[in-house]
Structures are given as structure tokens and as C-alpha cells.
Amino acid sequence: MALTAVLRLPARALLRPWALLRGVALGRTEAAAGIRNGARRFGSQHVLVEPAAAAGVAVMKLRNPPVNSLSLELLTELVISLEKLENDKVFRGVILTSDCPSVFSSGLDLRELCGRNPARYAEFWKAVQEMWLRFYLSNLVLVAAINGACPAGGCLLSLTCDYRVLADNPKYLMGLNETLLGIVAPFWFKDSIMNTIGHRATEQALQLGSLLPPAEALQVGMVDQVVPEDQLLSTALSVMAKWLAVPDHARQLTKSMIRQATADRLLKQRDADIQNFVSFISKDAIQKSLQTYLEKLKQKKG
Numbered sequence: 001m002a003l004t005a006v007l008r009l010p011a012r013a014l015l016r017p018w019a020l021l022r023g024v025a026l027g028r029t030e031a032a033a034g035i036r037n038g039a040r041r042f043g044s045q046h047v048l049v050e051p052a053a054a055a056g057v058a059v060m061k062l063r064n065p066p067v068n069s070l071s072l073e074l075l076t077e078l079v080i081s082l083e084k085l086e087n088d089k090v091f092r093g094v095i096l097t098s099d100c101p102s103v104f105s106s107g108l109d110l111r112e113l114c115g116r117n118p119a120r121y122a123e124f125w126k127a128v129q130e131m132w133l134r135f136y137l138s139n140l141v142l143v144a145a146i147n148g149a150c151p152a153g154g155c156l157l158s159l160t161c162d163y164r165v166l167a168d169n170p171k172y173l174m175g176l177n178e179t180l181l182g183i184v185a186p187f188w189f190k191d192s193i194m195n196t197i198g199h200r201a202t203e204q205a206l207q208l209g210s211l212l213p214p215a216e217a218l219q220v221g222m223v224d225q226v227v228p229e230d231q232l233l234s235t236a237l238s239v240m241a242k243w244l245a246v247p248d249h250a251r252q253l254t255k256s257m258i259r260q261a262t263a264d265r266l267l268k269q270r271d272a273d274i275q276n277f278v279s280f281i282s283k284d285a286i287q288k289s290l291q292t293y294l295e296k297l298k299q300k301k302g
């Protein structure tokens with residue numbers, strides 16, 4: 001960034017050097033446009049973060065076209081973006097949504113699960129764990145504004161949030177469909193859904209790999225609200241206002257009291273969980289199953 005451009009920045013941007021670094025990553029025009037609007041706007045290649053109209057609230061958009069598959073890069077950038085917001089005392093809440101049309105996130109990037117070596121599988125799985133732990137235990141209020149299909153890892157990401165609003169569109173299916181791919185959701189995926197929809201509903205949803213349309217997702221408690229698509233963001237903002245009316249320290253300690261034990265189950269056995277994943281995913285039968293699923297997805301278009 002040229003010195004003249006730096007000098008034109010408001011003082012508050014200069015106090016946050018990472019905002020400048022992001023400006024460099026974004027390209028000068030986009031960063032400058034954000035600041036000209038009186039709002040700090042930043043992003044990485046796959047995650048766009050901009051302040052919402054409401055004070056203290058940021059909107060975090062996933063942008064890994066075409067379907068926001070959770071690649072190692074996207075997972076890493078999500079964690080970095082959240083950490084930056086947590087360290088910036090201005091922000092108290094985040095609305096998580098998608099920048100890709102009609103898909104919130106297609107889940108873990110299947111290309112990360114096929115044909116890689118054990119070291120890469122281990123690195124990828126560590127990033128999945130990290131994303132889940134950081135989002136699940138975040139001090140910030142997280143509201144998911146789900147504006148598209150939300151299978152598997154996409155559903156998991158939304159389950160880390162404190163509240164989920166889903167746009168009412170019959171194509172926006174949601175759930176943990178791992179069994180349909182011939183794979184098994186790890187225990188912490190299961191814990192996330194069970195803490196949300198309860199034991200009996202989880203028995204069915206997880207074994208059947210159910211992908212639920214909005215009305216059913218609402219009925220089972222997978223989401224808290226279903227609204228017309230054009231009201232998604234305004235609803236998420238209203239929900240956020242209600243959550244931010246509670247003093248942070250009391251809400252944060254309460255959240256941690258409810259969630260820490262679930263996170264600790266993974267924290268106590270992170271390495272074993274990685275080893276489990278690597279040996280499971282490396283099996284020939286699992287690789288075959290995933291390849292077939294990926295090919296079917298590709299053929300769907302033809």
C-alpha cells in the first residue's frame with residue numbers, strides 16, 4: 001500500500017495494523033472503498049468480513065465458489081478471521097453467512113478426503129477440529145444466516161453457532177448426511193447435533209443421513225427460525241440485538257458452562273481422533289465410496 005494511501009486512512013485503521021495487511025491482501029481499491037464508507041471491511045481469499053449496520057456486529061461471508069466446500073484454506077481463513085474479530089474489542093457478535101448463491105456450505109471439501117497422503121489428511125483433520133473448537137467455544141455471539149444448502153460439514157459449522165436462521169427454500173436441505181457417503185460422522189459431530197436436537201432425533205437423523213427441508217429442520221430443532229429469504233439478514237440482526245442485550249461476561253460464562261464439557265471430549269483426544277480419521281479415510285473401501293460419490297455429483301449435471 002502506498003504511503004499516501006496509508007496517510008489517508010482514519011486513525012482507527014492505523015491502530016489496527018492487521019486491517020492494513022488485509023487491505024493489501026484485498027487490493028487497494030476494495031480496502032479503500034470499505035474505509036471510504038466509514039466502515040472497516042476486510043477479508044482473505046475465501047472469507048469476507050464486513051461490519052454490519054448494527055454496532056458491534058460483523059458479517060462473515062464464506063466465498064469459496066462454487067459451493068463453499070471447506071478446504072484446508074477456507075478452514076484456516078475462517079479461524080483466522082474469527083480470531084481477529086475476537087481480538088478486536090469493537091465486535092461482540094458475528095453473523096455467519098454465504099457469499100455463494102444457494103449454498104451455505106457443501107461441507108468438507110471431498111477433494112481433501114480423496115487420494116491424499118496421510119500427512120495431508122492429518123493436517124486437514126487438525127484444521128477441521130480447530131475450526132469446530134474455535135467456533136464452538138467463541139466468546140462472541142454467533143448467528144448463522146443460512147442462505148443455501150447446508151449438508152455435512154456445512155451443517156456442523158452452523159451447529160457451532162448460538163442461533164440458526166434458515167431461508168425458506170425447499171432446495172436448502174440441511175443435515176449430517178455422512179452415512180450416505182459411506183462414512184461415519186465423528187463423535188464430536190454427533191455431540192454437536194445431539195446437543196441441538198436431542199438424543200432420539202439424532203438417532204434417526206444421523207443414521208439415516210437425513211437432509212431436511214426448512215420446515216422439517218425447524219420442527220426437529222436443527223434451526224431456530226425459518227424466514228423468507230429476503231428477511232434473512234434483518235432477522236439475523238434482530239436476533240443478534242436480543243443476544244447482545246445480555247451483558248457479555250454473564251452470557252460468555254454461561255455459554256462456556258454449557259459447551260466446555262463437549263469441547264473437552266475432543267480436546268482430551270485430539271491426536272487419537274486425527275489418527276482415527278487418517279486410518280479410516282485411507283481404507284480402500286472408504287476411498288472407493290467417496291470417489292463414487294464425487295463422480296455422481298459431477299455426473300449430476302450431464
Ligand SMILES: CCCCC/C=C\C/C=C\C=C\CC(=O)SCCNC(=O)CCNC(=O)[C@H](O)C(C)(C)COP(=O)(O)OP(=O)(O)OC[C@H]1O[C@@H](n2cnc3c(N)ncnc32)[C@H](O)[C@@H]1OP(=O)(O)O
Nearest residue numbers: 069106107108109110149151152153184186277280297298
Ligand atoms: C469410526 C471412526 C470414524 C472416524 C471419523 C472419520 C471420518 C469422517 C470423515 C469425514 C466427514 C465428512 C463430512 C463432510 O462434510 S463430507 C462432504 C459432504 N457433502 C455433501 O455431501 C454435499 C455434496 N454436494 C451437494 O450435494 C451439492 O453440490 C450442493 C447441494 C451443495 C450444491 O448443489 P449444486 O447443484 O448447486 O452444485 P453441484 O453442481 O452439485 O456442485 C458444483 C461443483 O462443486 C462440486 N462439489 C460439490 N460439493 C462438493 C464438496 N463437498 N467438495 C468438493 N466439491 C464439491 C461438484 O462436484 C461440482 O463440481 P464440478 O462438476 O463443477 O467439477
